[in-house]
Amino acid sequence: MTTAAPRIAIVGVAGRMGRTLVNAVCQDDGATLAAGIVEPGSSLVGADLGELAGVGRLGISAVDSLASVVDDIDVLIDFTTPAVTLANLAFCAEHGKGIVIGTTGLSDAELEKLDGYAQRVPMVFAPNMSVGVNLTLKLLETAARALGDEGYDIEVIEAHHRHKVDAPSGTALRMGEVVAAALDRNLKEHGVFERVGQCGPRQASEIGFATVRAGDIVGEHTVMFATEGERIEITHKASSRMTFARGAVRAARWVSGQGVGRYGMNDVLGLDEQ
Incomplete structure (x- = not known):
């Protein structure tokens, strides 16, 4: 991992939060947008991420497989669904990638599964990234x-x-x-x-x-x-999803320099050190 301009991939890039995350990464000088993932078989495969997000053409096309961009990314940002998040967490653990998870609605059993990866992958998990x-x-x-x-x-x-x-x-x-x-x-x-x-x-x-x-x-x-x-x-x-997106990008920058473990936004912001 590197602490300088981590290469970020966004899952669910066609959704409202995904598009906002694209915008937030583009506004952040300390991060690089490397990939955006849509659902397998989506009609948006190949679409320009900047045009999807309304920020102008970026020259980065949406893909429907993390495996296709595995060598191009350092950190994954995931605001999707519990099942998708757990599958992406397993992928990150297997390939040595960091992950920022903003997915909500995880059951106790799913949270236990998330904890099971704490010694295999650097992750930031928080129900709210603001x-x-x-x-x-x-x-x-x-x-x-x-x-x-x-x-x-x-x-x-x-x-x-x-x-x-x-x-x-x-x-x-x-x-x-x-x-x-x-x-x-x-x-x-x-x-x-x-x-x-x-x-x-x-x-x-x-x-x-x-x-x-x-x-x-x-x-x-x-x-x-x-x-x-x-x-x-x-x-x-x-009043805007951008507040969550900016926090997630900040978390992605932070986790790119961390060892394995489950972290929260208190760690990212240093609040427990106050």
């Missing part, structure tokens, strides 16, 4: 430790566009995990993801979740700490 979101997670940790055991109810509210297929969002779940860990709670035991009908009064230890799916909302997350006479809300709102 620098602002990851700073927000640090704020939530601080707030939870200060407020959570002092009679404050905790609720996580998230909103995304109508096309998002998983709920709650990976970011909302991560926020819940951070808060739960700070309070020495287990989110699987204390998370409440549905309230319907006569569900009874709220329990003090609950961490509640509410989900909105509407229109073209890019991503909004609020964690509420509420008690008698006071409410504190910590909110992050994304």
